[in-house]
Amino acid sequence: MLEAKVVPNIKATIYIRVSTEDQAREGFSLGEQQKAIEEYCKRQGYQIYKIYEDAGISAKDTNRPSFQLLMNDMKTGLFNMIVAYKIDRLTRSIVDQEAILSELLKYRCNFECVVEDINFKNSSGMIMLRLMVVINQGEIERTSERTIFGLKGAVEQGHLNRAPFGYKKIGKKVVIDEVDSYYVKKVIDLYLQGNSQLKVLDWLNKNYTGTRTFQKRTIETMLHNELYTGYKYVTNPEDKYSRILVKCVDPIISMETWKQLE
16 A cells, blocks of 8 residues: 655645534535545645634634734744635635735745645646635625625514614514604704703603613714614624615604714
């Protein structure tokens, strides 16, 4: 039986990553990735230096603990090859890819994938590297659009997790509470007249006909909640910068009044 070859001067490190969505969709468990990469390195004759793993973390940016450690270790020359299962385990961003590529080339560290013909050894490998990241980023953008679209539909139907003061829930739908909405309007009017939040709070606690007692943060919330205009920001949970303003409930105050609070 022939022993596995050993390529001299190649010290490889393994990078594995999985997010909850990845594992549910494609079965990319950390263990499966590690096993496949170890077998790949054995076939190639690479000596394995270390395994770096990021669990439950998206590749939308490079703010990942083990990835940052990997890049720092690379700069000190602890290894000269990074092996991942697929390029999207390393990055899904075109911008980040170019920054990573520049660092790898600067420190003479190669990169290979188990299931994609990506490497720095020839021009075709470099072309494939850039092509796969473009494809992966496109998939992220499409997923973000689908997520926003789905959330938008639910919000437009008035299906919110909870009703803020001034509204009430009837079934799944949020509607105006005719009594409490009066106090929302009054609070905002008093504030726009030049009263401090503490004075407005004092008025509300003295005049509210219900049983609850209000705190200062309640006033702050009323003054900063765009929902009172009938609109709500819908944000993609995977990308906090991807959000849209959606009409979802009847307004308590006008948009013109809201702009005065900004």
